Amino acid sequence: MRTPLCDEFGIEYPIFAFTPSEHVAAAVSRAGGLGVLGCVRFNDTEELERVLTWLDENTDGKPYGVDIVMPMKIPTEGTSVDLGAMIPEEHKKFVDETLLKLGVPPLPEGEGREGVLGWLHSVARSHLDVALQHRPVLIANALGSPPVDVIEKCHEHGIKVAALAGAAKHALSHVRNGVDIIVAQGYEAGGHTGEVASMVLQPDIVDAVGPDVPVLGAGGIGSGRQIAASLALGSQGAWMGSVWLGTTEYQQMGAANSEAWTTAFTRATSSDTVRTRVYTGKPARLLKTKWTEAWNEEGAPAPLPMPLQNLLVAEAHNRISAANDPDVISMPIGQIVGRMNEVRPVADVVADLVAEFEATVERLNAIRG
């Protein structure tokens, strides 16, 4: 399974793994794909510095990428205290009452979690500055084209820039800004996503940007059949995120609720996700749970815009994690969750993807006759 991107990045397979876990990213790169570390969770750049140093040392010299989040519409800047003051009391009250109703206990005194600030441009720029001290081969931006000066800075360092797009017109705008690779993020994908499904979106974007701009298919990909489908649609590789949440390496992140979380995704079907603004303020696909359903009930307030919504729910997320209840989870994941039924090592997942891709092409050859 080789496309021009394999030579471009010095990888064996055009399998790109978006993951918040350095353990997963390293394992994918070692297995022949390209691990791409999501940086949005690092409010503290020193922690990112430590993690990238670990990546440098644990990838056997194989390439890796990083993913930052700079929304195209720049969110309001500020500290979490300044921004917190902008959150309406009605919303805070709804969150408190919902957690009470769902049986999610308060945190012990003194524990808490700051909301995610990684989508502020100031913070994302600090992520980039740290990353440039290491050896990423790819910088991806999860919410569209980064500013032109960021793209130019990456290019000066010989780093390719990828950007997610949920519609052909956005992809074209990214390319005009200088983006090198488009990640076509279909409706079925986990996290921030648009409304056009992969089957339609991928060829839309491939044809819009033309043969000189490689496209990665994203959304709904968890098997070799789905990689073959994506490549049939014209993509030059697969961008996968959700699937890695079901790996042994991901469990090394040691999330407080990993037991509840494993139960939740193992039993979920592809119908058990929902596209909602409750996680960040922008539409993102999450596991459907009592928490996401509560926001649909009569009387629930509309979610706040980014970055306020995540600050609003930051402590709730922490309480939910501590509660370890599979019915009350808050986790971005795609519709592929229906196929995540066991926890396996990354290397096994990659080997199966490649083998099933090959078997699928054989099958198509037989159909072609």
Place this chain on the structure above:
Amino acid sequence: MRTPLCDEFGIEYPIFAFTPSEHVAAAVSRAGGLGVLGCVRFNDTEELERVLTWLDENTDGKPYGVDIVMPMKIPTEGTSVDLGAMIPEEHKKFVDETLLKLGVPPLPEGEGREGVLGWLHSVARSHLDVALQHRPVLIANALGSPPVDVIEKCHEHGIKVAALAGAAKHALSHVRNGVDIIVAQGYEAGGHTGEVASMVLQPDIVDAVGPDVPVLGAGGIGSGRQIAASLALGSQGAWMGSVWLGTTEYQQMGAANSEAWTTAFTRATSSDTVRTRVYTGKPARLLKTKWTEAWNEEGAPAPLPMPLQNLLVAEAHNRISAANDPDVISMPIGQIVGRMNEVRPVADVVADLVAEFEATVERLNAIRG
């Protein structure tokens, strides 16, 4: 491009064309696929009788199918007068005021259209009785499994039964009822559709029903690349609907608004559809227009359940057709509308599908190496 379904039905390509137009159905069957005539529009069984006789005579002896609509949850029965009495005044008022606001004139005295009654089980059974006097090789049910006695009746006549499914559990239930072929209808499809996109839904259903039950991929298919993707996902053929609305044969139906409609679909992108209950009472994907948007405005009533919603909007649909305004259309269509940019003969569409499928398999072979 041959799968076992080609031998099963005596067709050249596993391309199944769902269409309300006998002209399209006949042209697809003559071009080597299987035309499947949608019967829901026939409130008058004598008209269906005439149309099926025409199909018998215009398919050069090639096979064809018919599509009936029997919802799994049986709708309230009644004449359009009885049922009309169940529609709240608030809804009628909203429709009248909306049409006024959108500049859609009233119909000339004496003109009107009865609402669609084809999804009443009584009417769908009459469609079946008429069809059994002709030579369909396939009866498809657009809203799930038909009742077991209907399936048995088809089997007695040597006719295969297909049923649409939007989730694996529905597909399994159809198979338990005796359905022979599952149409996996993805989120991106036009008309009644679920929430799981094709990339995930097709392998879900293929694996759930096992190798003995053929699956047709539906939703987002309008090119040979998309057929290849669907077959890669494990389907044995493609079920396509929207694409035929952009053919010269469809225009022979002579819809009053065909000019406005052609303008509307030619300029639409894949982002210009919406999944809504305003057409029938069940979620269905339509072209997004001022009409569908009006139902999202503050103060708009929630759509009524099937069959009342379509009776409510029947006259509105007729007025909208007569108004011939591309901004105010009410038409089921899938996200593939973004690629429907010109009106072409069915035979050309089919030839391109086959050629692009073959080129795609070549491309995948090169990637496989």
